[in-house]
Amino acid sequence: MESVIAAAIEAFSKGNPVMIFDSSFREQETDLLWPASCATPKIIRRLRQDCGGLLFLAIGNEIGDLFGLPWLQDIHSNPKLVETNPVLGELITDDLRYDSKSAFTLSLNHRKTFTGITDKDRALTTRRFGELASELLSSNSSNEDAMKLLGDEFRTPGHIPLCRESPGGLSSRQGHTELAVSIARLAGLSACTIGAEMLQPDGDGALSVSDAMEYAKNHDIPMLMGKDILEAFKIN
Numbered sequence: 001m002e003s004v005i006a007a008a009i010e011a012f013s014k015g016n017p018v019m020i021f022d023s024s025f026r027e028q029e030t031d032l033l034w035p036a037s038c039a040t041p042k043i044i045r046r047l048r049q050d051c052g053g054l055l056f057l058a059i060g061n062e063i064g065d066l067f068g069l070p071w072l073q074d075i076h077s078n079p080k081l082v083e084t085n086p087v088l089g090e091l092i093t094d095d096l097r098y099d100s101k102s103a104f105t106l107s108l109n110h111r112k113t114f115t116g117i118t119d120k121d122r123a124l125t126t127r128r129f130g131e132l133a134s135e136l137l138s139s140n141s142s143n144e145d146a147m148k149l150l151g152d153e154f155r156t157p158g159h160i161p162l163c164r165e166s167p168g169g170l171s172s173r174q175g176h177t178e179l180a181v182s183i184a185r186l187a188g189l190s191a192c193t194i195g196a197e198m199l200q201p202d203g204d205g206a207l208s209v210s211d212a213m214e215y216a217k218n219h220d221i222p223m224l225m226g227k228d229i230l231e232a233f234k235i236n
Contacts, residue, residue, distance in 0.1 A: 005186070005232050008222035012187035019198075019216050019223040020179050021209055026098045029053070030212040030223070031176050033195035035184060036130030041119040043194070044126070048119070050215075053197025057126055057162050058103075058180035060191025063133045064164040066146045069105040071164060103166070103177040109158030116159035125160045126194045128153060134190040165191065170235050174226060182229050 008018045015038035021030040032051050034043050047055055059069075073093050075081065082089045093102055109116035110125040132153065136146050165181050166173035181191035198207040198215070207215070216223035 004222060004224060005228055008183060008224050009187050011222050012183055013189065017219075017221050018183055019212060019221050020176070020183065020226065020229070021212060021223070022174070022176055022179060022226045026175060026226075027197075027206070029176065029206040030198045030209065031180065031195040032198055032221075033180055033183065033193050035187070035189050036126050036192040036194045037134060037190070039123045039126035039130070039194050041123045044119040044122045047194070047196040050198070051196035052199035052201075052203055054161065055122065055194065055196045056177075057129065057160050058177045058191075058193045058195065059105075059133070059162055059164055060181045060185070061165040061167050061169065062137065063191060064105060066133065066136060066141070066143065067150050068143055068147050069162065069164055071101070072104045072106070073102050099173065099175060101166070101173075103163035103173075103175060105162045105164045106156045107158045107161040108154045108156055109160070110154055111152075113158075122160055125154070125158065129160070129162075130190065130192040130194075133192050137190060170230060170233055174230065174235075179226055179229055182233065183224070186229075186232060 012018050012035060015035055017032055017034050019030055019032050032047060036057060044055070076088045077092060096102065108125055108129065109121070110128055113121035113124060115121065116125065132149065136149065163177040165178050170178045170182055180193040180195055184191050184193050198212055199205065200207055213223055
């Protein structure tokens with residue numbers, strides 16, 4: 001396990017991809033991941049073409065706190081908003097098969113994008129969010145300043161959905177969001193990771209573990225199991 005973790009840490013720290021399978025007890029999916037600040041149109045294109053699932057930006061809870069980013073599930077269940085928009089009460093999230101709460105927060109576009117959906121646009125949104133988060137965390141910026149600077153560069157809704165780590169991280173939730181930001185931390189990077197779920201070619205299910213391993217082997221990408229990361233953080 002240590003050699004696998006070491007290879008993944010080295011790759012990610014150099015801006016190279018890592019693959020993570022969560023577990024057979026959760027979503028049973030493998031994600032292809034890169035550090036957000038390394039995003040390029042080529043990387044976004046690879047995620048789009050090779051994975052087939054949703055492109056998402058996983059962020060650490062500290063980044064969510066810094067920017068004051070709310071979980072969508074909390075917004076959509078807010079009594080005042082439900083009263084104004086009753087359909088939200090009908091669409092309540094209370095039946096997730098793998099967890100009790102979704103990690104989704106806001107979706108963003110950089111203000112210099114056009115539609116926001118092209119590989120170039122999504123790369124800009126992803127890269128600048130990762131860079132900005134790192135810059136502000138290292139300078140101990142206040143929440144007020146961080147929110148203002150976020151708004152100066154980004155708008156919502158957009159084409160990069162953000163998923164925010166649960167408070168407590170892996171000790172409280174062991175989903176793809178927590179696993180994705182954890183590999184960034186192990187690599188000494190800010191907890192901001194771009195990725196996508198890998199699907200079968202027909203799109204009817206998650207890519208099997210064996211096929212994911214074959215892809216990883218063919219492309220020389222370190223592949224981790226969720227339990228590898230839990231062991232690295234000494235979480236039972």
